[in-house]
Amino acid sequence: MSSKQFKVAALAGDGIGPEVMREAIKVLRAVEKKFGFTLEITEAPVGWAGIDAAGKALPDATLALCKKSDAILFGSVGLPDRDPTIPKDERPERAALLRLRKEFGLFANLRPVNLLKALSHACPLKTERQGDGIDILVVRELTGGLYFGQPKRTEKIPEGERAIDTKVYTTPEIERIAHVAFQAARQRRKKLTSTDKANVLENGVLWRDVVTRIGKQYADVTLEHMFVDNAAMQLVLRPTQFDVLLCENMFGDILSDEAAALGGSLGMLPSASLGATAGENTFGFYEPAGGTAPDIAGKNLANPIAQILSAALMLRHSFGLSDAAAAIENAMGKTINAGFRTGDIFNPNETSARKVGTREMGDAIAAGVHA
Ligand code: IPM
Ligand code: MG
Numbered sequence: 001m002s003s004k005q006f007k008v009a010a011l012a013g014d015g016i017g018p019e020v021m022r023e024a025i026k027v028l029r030a031v032e033k034k035f036g037f038t039l040e041i042t043e044a045p046v047g048w049a050g051i052d053a054a055g056k057a058l059p060d061a062t063l064a065l066c067k068k069s070d071a072i073l074f075g076s077v078g079l080p081d082r083d084p085t086i087p088k089d090e091r092p093e094r095a096a097l098l099r100l101r102k103e104f105g106l107f108a109n110l111r112p113v114n115l116l117k118a119l120s121h122a123c124p125l126k127t128e129r130q131g132d133g134i135d136i137l138v139v140r141e142l143t144g145g146l147y148f149g150q151p152k153r154t155e156k157i158p159e160g161e162r163a164i165d166t167k168v169y170t171t172p173e174i175e176r177i178a179h180v181a182f183q184a185a186r187q188r189r190k191k192l193t194s195t196d197k198a199n200v201l202e203n204g205v206l207w208r209d210v211v212t213r214i215g216k217q218y219a220d221v222t223l224e225h226m227f228v229d230n231a232a233m234q235l236v237l238r239p240t241q242f243d244v245l246l247c248e249n250m251f252g253d254i255l256s257d258e259a260a261a262l263g264g265s266l267g268m269l270p271s272a273s274l275g276a277t278a279g280e281n282t283f284g285f286y287e288p289a290g291g292t293a294p295d296i297a298g299k300n301l302a303n304p305i306a307q308i309l310s311a312a313l314m315l316r317h318s319f320g321l322s323d324a325a326a327a328i329e330n331a332m333g334k335t336i337n338a339g340f341r342t343g344d345i346f347n348p349n350e351t352s353a354r355k356v357g358t359r360e361m362g363d364a365i366a367a368g369v370h371a
Contacts, residue, residue: 004037006319009069011062013047014092015292016302016358017075023304023362024073024311027328030366031315035324042069047077047092047292057095066100071318073311074100074287079294101142106273106285107173108180109140110313111256113263118336122264122345124236131240134262137188138245139181140252142273144173145203147249167203169248174210176276181246182218190221191243195228195251207248228255235259256289265344266290267303270310272317284318286310296343300357303342305332308365331368340364 008028012021025041032039044062045053053059057077066072077092089095100106115123115134123130149166156162178194185192194211198204208225215223226234228251234241235255239262247255260269266289273285288306296302308328316325336345339352346355356364 004319004321006037006039006071007069008039008041008314009062009066009072010041010043011046011066011072012043012049012075013077013096013292014049014079015076015294015297017047017049017077017292019298019300019358020288020302020304020307021073021075023358023365024307026362027308027331027366027369028311028315030369031324031327034327034369035321037319037321037324041073046074046096048079048082050096051086051090051092057090057092058099063100063103066104071283071314072100072104072285073314074285075307076288076290076292078292081294098147100285101273102148104283104285105143105275107141107143107276108177108274109138109142109252110180110184110272110274111138111140111252111259111269111289112136112313113138113256113259113269115263116333116336119264119268119345121347121350123262125239125262129236129238134239136239136242136245136259136262137184138247138252138256138259139177139184140256141169141173141177141248142252143249144169145249167201167250169203169206171206171210174207175214178211178214178246180274181244182214182221182223185221185244186218189243192218192221192223192246193231193242193244194223194225194246195231195255196225196248197228197251198225199227203248211246231255232258235262260289265303266306267342267344268305268309270306270308270313272310272313274317282318284314286314286318300359301343302358303344304358304362305342305365308332308362327369328365331365331371334368334371335361335364338364 012018050059083091113136146165146167149168154163196204196207198208260266269289312325312328315321341353
């Protein structure tokens with residue numbers, strides 16, 4: 001037992017954000033008691049909630065809170081109905097989420113996909129393709145590539161308009177994310193699949209060269225390169241071949257959603273975004289990989305597991321509380337094994353399954369921590 005204290009900025013955001021955040025905080029309070037550490041959790045508005053409260057997707061007070069916190073637990077931002085009503089640069093995705101990623105230099109995004117045996121039915125693949133289980137860590141570069149490259153604009157041309165996004169990566173940007181991926185592979189099954197489009201893109205050629213060179217420092221890890229289109233196909237044909245899947249920003253955005261579906265639901269996929277000091281006790285940003293899901297928001301229907309597992313990743317990566325993180329992950333596994341299912345992972349043919357709401361799922365996992 002320790003008397004460690006940590007400051008958490010909890011930014012729930014929009015859509016299902018607030019209701020899944022509530023469950024994550026509930027579970028954090030449960031482990032806090034059991035493992036004897038203290039979290040000072042301060043909530044602040046972001047996204048449309050920020051615009052409504054303070055006129056900006058990332059209010060100054062929210063950013064200031066983040067800066068004096070040890071970690072950010074983030075919900076989700078953006079509302080497709082409202083986003084088009086304001087200029088592109090002010091919309092929550094760009095003005096809050098991407099800004100925070102860039103502001104804190106969070107270049108390494110870890111998205112662990114794990115298909116639990118009990119959720120085999122929720123995986124869209126036939127059981128024979130699921131093998132002994134799907135367990136993939138997507139390592140996504142998060143602060144470069146098409147998301148941030150300049151120029152980025154839409155301009156008028158005689159025929160209409162022309163939209164320009166720029167994909168740009170430098171050697172150091174590729175090196176640092178490659179190190180993160182190789183180190184992660186070392187802790188796992190020691191296989192790294194790096195995706196690129198080296199047959200067409202300059203970026204792909206450089207990516208492959210740099211990853212190959214960095215790979216020489218990790219002789220114990222098997223490195224393979226795969227074109228990203230083939231990787232998209234291999235994920236559904238033979239997902240069990242993957243251990244760590246390294247992707248640049250845009251490819252990682254796309255493949256991590258695809259991989260999330262293999263894990264049963266996007267509602268199950270947490271993520272950790274880390275900066276240059278990645279390792280134990282580092283500042284980090286933790287968010288579910290899914291979005292705001294406005295269609296089910298406020299109805300107690302959302303799966304809170306991605307948010308709860310993101311909180312577990314925060315304990316592990318930012319606070320060095322691996323036991324408490326594992327306690328949350330185990331409680332989640334027990335809750336699933338006991339048949340608790342939110343709508344996204346419910347199958348009426350599962351006789352032992354019970355359809356529950358967001359709150360009931362959170363309650364069960366919090367109780368599981370104590371058990
Ligand atoms: C994600 C999301 C974000 C992204 C959106 C909301 C900007 O899809 O984290 O995967 O594209 O990075
Ligand atoms: Mg995405």
